[in-house]
Amino acid sequence: MSAAPRTARGEQTRRRILEAAEHVFAEHGYTESSVSRITERAGVGQGTFYLYFDSKLDVFDELVEDLNQRVRHAMSEGARGATSRLEAEREGFAAFFRFTAEHPALYRVVREAEFVSPGALRLHYTRIVEGYIDGLRQAQLDGEISDIDPTVAAWALMGIGEMIGMRWVLWGNGAGGPGDDADPTASGTDAVPEHVLDEMMRFIGGALGRGDRRSEGEDS
């Protein structure tokens, strides 16, 4: 049974293992990552791992949890200070893409979670979506956007961010075509090009509409 570290030294060791795990998982995926590779990278003995984690799956879950908190924090930080829902959306996405570019682990690790730890995956998506829903509902109250079902819209937004992020961040801005069989680790980590972000926001802007549009439309 693992235990919480009792000393500052222990705390540090634990953190080093977690960081090593993030890198290793990001590079090789869950199944191809071995505990020994993690401990090696962390510079600790193999046995030490089990002082702080119950199992390989245990670190994985903790990692997903950790990444989820960090990405949500990054997104809300990015959106802070926006003066409209759409601006908030844009800044939130931009922050998300930046975070993804800096932590490719997020994508890779999370996607693999479907098989490894389905609960963690659902929790991850659901939490982000809940943030969207809150924002959308508020915007609807403010008459800023249409009265679309906020849950459906939120999952749609989630999907857009995921796919655009995969296509332009993870695969790199260049080709990204199927021929590009290369090591996924190697692919670009640039942010999404400005043009793509613009068009994506135009797409979303139209999707969410204006609060008054429907009445207008229905009036005519």
Added chain:
Amino acid sequence: MSAAPRTARGEQTRRRILEAAEHVFAEHGYTESSVSRITERAGVGQGTFYLYFDSKLDVFDELVEDLNQRVRHAMSEGARGATSRLEAEREGFAAFFRFTAEHPALYRVVREAEFVSPGALRLHYTRIVEGYIDGLRQAQLDGEISDIDPTVAAWALMGIGEMIGMRWVLWGNGAGGPGDDADPTASGTDAVPEHVLDEMMRFIGGALGRGDRRSEGEDS
């Protein structure tokens, strides 16, 4: 080295292995699926597997390829006969969700492909997206939709379909909450509820807009 079957009997055996692989992969994911589980399910000896496939990865790739063709066929069949781009979109998505509900393997297998066979994953998404792009371009020529960048819009549509499909088809219509840690296999395979499809299409309809809207708006 594997070889193509040279007799009807061999052809049948190969097909049985492929079918077994689809089920096993869908249930357990790539890494948790062993060749022996596949051959056991197919009712053949372990060695027989290697008569027709070079490796475990080989079947996987073939399976992704196969599923890709089938889902695209299902989507274009679904959309055939639609009288507008939006109707085509709706019917295409509906067909996609139906297919997903009937073949949960698609989702699971494809998502895992990111680590297992990145080339296969990209090819899969890219092909579907190319179909979208063609449709969007035509609709733009017909003045049916706005002049949004079709590539960006297509990837956004792909993401929407993916995420909505995951949320409502794969996780089931019910809870789907994070607490639902259970065996993903067990989750519902119903289609997406009518209401969700409606709202999703409202979202997409707004996103793609009308071809004349921008000019009109800009004119005024």
Added chain:
Amino acid sequence: MSAAPRTARGEQTRRRILEAAEHVFAEHGYTESSVSRITERAGVGQGTFYLYFDSKLDVFDELVEDLNQRVRHAMSEGARGATSRLEAEREGFAAFFRFTAEHPALYRVVREAEFVSPGALRLHYTRIVEGYIDGLRQAQLDGEISDIDPTVAAWALMGIGEMIGMRWVLWGNGAGGPGDDADPTASGTDAVPEHVLDEMMRFIGGALGRGDRRSEGEDS
């Protein structure tokens, strides 16, 4: 149970398998050679193999037997017409080296026989040695060489031929140093350089001495 071919067609098939086996064994050694590789090279079905041979070991033995006959034939052909024991020796060795260069299988296959089929190995060496012994004994009767124990001398000659052949024929005339880790198949198949053959014969000439030397030497 295999059987002797009953038709001309069968005879031909059998021979094709045997030839294919020689090449495959020579290139990959016994254990790395699979029956399927042999049948593939022979252009026949896998089952056909067992029509003419009881087992993989069976072809191997037959091959060793066959090579043994051919190399002894080549050696005696080479030595035919020699006017002295030493000349006969030289021509015999030269023929041996030529044969080895043309059929590297001999060396490789025979050497591996030690583990695969020890009986075959012993038989191979013993037969060649017996030829030497006969020749040496005759030469002694003719007073051409010293009265050294012909059995010991014969095995010594066998060893010299083996080692020189390995060093200069199998490893190639060039470097042959230990650094040369390359594929043994690729190594040169040139014959032994003239100079080496000369020196080797000087060595052997001294070793066998002249029949009159001992008496002479002892007399003095």
Added chain:
Amino acid sequence: MSAAPRTARGEQTRRRILEAAEHVFAEHGYTESSVSRITERAGVGQGTFYLYFDSKLDVFDELVEDLNQRVRHAMSEGARGATSRLEAEREGFAAFFRFTAEHPALYRVVREAEFVSPGALRLHYTRIVEGYIDGLRQAQLDGEISDIDPTVAAWALMGIGEMIGMRWVLWGNGAGGPGDDADPTASGTDAVPEHVLDEMMRFIGGALGRGDRRSEGEDS
């Protein structure tokens, strides 16, 4: 990846595996020796093997290397104190035969190396031959032997030792005839009979000649 043992316990385990490997390889040859047989004999778990060796081939190479050092040491120890080149040769061969009798692995393992690890094989022979060459050259400077090409002579000596060793040590002093199909392991491990050694040395003595013979002999 294997690693060097870091504790005394690990060191001991590694040595036990190496010793077990020597016996198992000597008895069954490389291909018929399985890692599990080795670990079983060493009394350790299968996985333990890979703690200290990268692969089956890895132990094999190390074993060849080890045997090579030991046999060369035995030979130079044996020859130490000899007062003539010929005496040194005789004692060196005697030591070689004794070593072979005590470590039949040498022969079997080395001979199989041709296919398993050609580089190791060449290195083994080349190193021994180099020792011969040095000795021969020195003896030539001292006028003790003829001016024969030392490289050719050295390889010839190597071959003689190999073959005589195989015939009388490995096959046993008795029959050795081809009929003796039995398990090669069972064959005798006695040293070479005195008579054989005598005759072999007479052969070699004549071959190397005396430094003054050629000029003197040819002059007279």
Added chain:
DNA sequence: AATGAATGAGAGTTCATTCAT
């Protein structure tokens, strides 16, 4: 707190051989 040694179950894969056609 920390570690390296040890393990055994299980993975993917190969192959000599048999057999129905």
Added chain:
DNA sequence: GATGAATGAACTCTCATTCAT
């Protein structure tokens, strides 16, 4: 006579995890 389908035992190697120090 000839064949390709089929098999299952055996192989090498990996790895999460436990434990004595």
